[in-house]
């Protein structure tokens with residue numbers, strides 16, 4: 177048992193959202209925040225820290241070590257060390273599911289697939305490439321085209337009874353396909369489910385998967401129905417940590433704790 | 439405080455200057471030949487039949503080297519669209535599109551690098567070998583039309599397993615058939631003795647270059663892949679000449695000194711990596727710093743070894759050229775390529791492989807048909823694929839490359 181007052185901070189500055197997680201010496205989550213990363217990563221990271229400290233009812237001085245991660249990992253003023261988001265997601269997920277797993281992280285701008293062995297060692301990783309297809313950005317673009325608020329997508333997909341399958345794997349082509357389906361009188365909820373389906377399909381194409389699959393990231397945090405669909409497509413149970421969007425930040429915080437111990 | 443970027447030391451080779459001088463002399467000689475009309479000029483593909491051309495007194499210019507300069511000077515990305523606009527797709531070889539784009543816009547990096555040179559040397563003949571790809575033929579056909587000069591070439595095999603006598607017989611015949619049209623352009627007879635001498639010099643250059651690259655097996659490695667991409671200049675444009683051999687003797691001496699003094703390119707060589715695919719020319723320095731900053735040295739590559747022609751034999755010049763230019767990695771099937779890479783992994787004591795998925799050159803890209811997975815399964819050596827391109831910087835994301843490389847090194851570190 178460490179000093180109960182000591183805190184460790186993990187900061188995951190993603191291209192779309194910044195996440196901060198504070199943990200204590202027992203790896204308990206004491207405070208966290210998720211904000212749009214915006215254009216000033218440093219400011220956002222500061223703001224997220226403040227919110228997290230408020231939640232933890234703690235002063236900044238109690239943070240013994242901070243590890244930052246994500247695209248803006250080098251822009252965090254109070255960070256002591258950086259790690260890639262791949263390492264942090266792996267660390268965070270293995271904490272919740274300490275076994276051989278394949279992690280699927282659907283982020284705002286990219287997807288990651290990370291394979292761990294039963295000791296938590298990384299066997300391989302892949303990040304999606306070149307285009308927005310299958311990421312949060314794809315859903316954002318489509319919600320704008322359909323003129324539906326992003327937060328309504330999940331409930332719409334869930335009531336679909338006759339999903340429209342979208343064939344293309346390019347965001348621009350998918351956009352055209354969506355318009356065509358609207359013209360042909362297809363129901364919005366069926367199109368939205370089709371969008372979810374295509375996000376999962378892009379993931380399936382990226383790699384092979386081990387027995388246990390863990391989904392993380394903002395997209396599944398806000399669209400839990402996607403997990404239900406993934407279960408069917410993968411034909412297996414899908415594991416999801418309590419705060420799927422925070423896994424990277426949580427992992428970074430564990431790294432922070434280990435750095436102090438090491 | 440935000441985490442500071444680490445300062446990295448990358449030790450430069452003294453001989454790089456001599457090699458730089460070699461390249462300057464080479465381009466000035468070509469320029470002079472055009473201005474004075476002293477020599478005829480043949481344009482040749484990088485693994486084309488240069489020795490035959492030397493055997494006829496041609497000065498040989500290699501457009502691919504020019505394209506690589508368009509890449510390193512980062513002029514390529516702005517020039518490629520000009521070629522796209524006349525029908526050469528952004529999806530095809532960005533050496534071709536950059537070079538044709540430069541031609542359309544009347545630009546060349548040569549004039550900045552070598553004051554006094556205003557343009558690329560005008561060709562009298564264009565000579566290709568499709569052993570590397572079909573793009574070179576299309577590329578040269580464009581210039582044959584623009585300059586109204588003959589186009590001759592070898593139509594080679596692709597995906598070759600074992601190189602058999604039937605392969606070499608056909609290539610040999612095509613090489614021999616080139617002589618007559620080339621004689622017409624050269625205005626002189628083919629000289630067997632000069633040709634044999636060119637093959638002998640080429641072989642000597644190739645052997646030296648092979649020894650240069652092999653010094654990378656030392657720990658720490660005295661050179662990197664990034665050094666190799668510029669040091670290979672004489673092996674590409676100067677094979678068949680004495681001057682190239684002189685360069686590599688000097689270079690080898692310096693590298694051997696480094697090896698015996700245990701001086702590496704970087705101070706702390708924690709990981710030794712193999713690069714499979716083309717360099718990203720516009721990011722040579724950035725990539726070399728990126729890896730060095732993580733304690734990783736990319737010490738060997740398939741690419742730099744492409745100018746090793748072990749089969750060349752001056753006593754049997756046509757047959758041995760046919761063999762040497764068909765035995766190349768790029769010409770071979772995946773079985774051969776995998777065996778080759780596995781041998782390199784052992785020889786250079788490699789910890790990880792980086793595959794460059796070059797968008798516009800599938801011919802030099804070997805991560806599209808399951809090879810990384812197969813090699814990883816067999817050897818246990820992990821690999822990373824980075825998306826990019828040789829010349830078209832629109833096809834890459836620096837941030838993604840950086841994250842991928844950092845994450846890969848973290849993985850190697852964690853699994854040590």
Ligand code: SF4
Pocket residue numbers: 502531532533534570571572573574798799800801802828
């Ligand atoms: S091998 Fe690739 S880079 Fe070289 S000329 Fe052919 S397509 Fe272009």
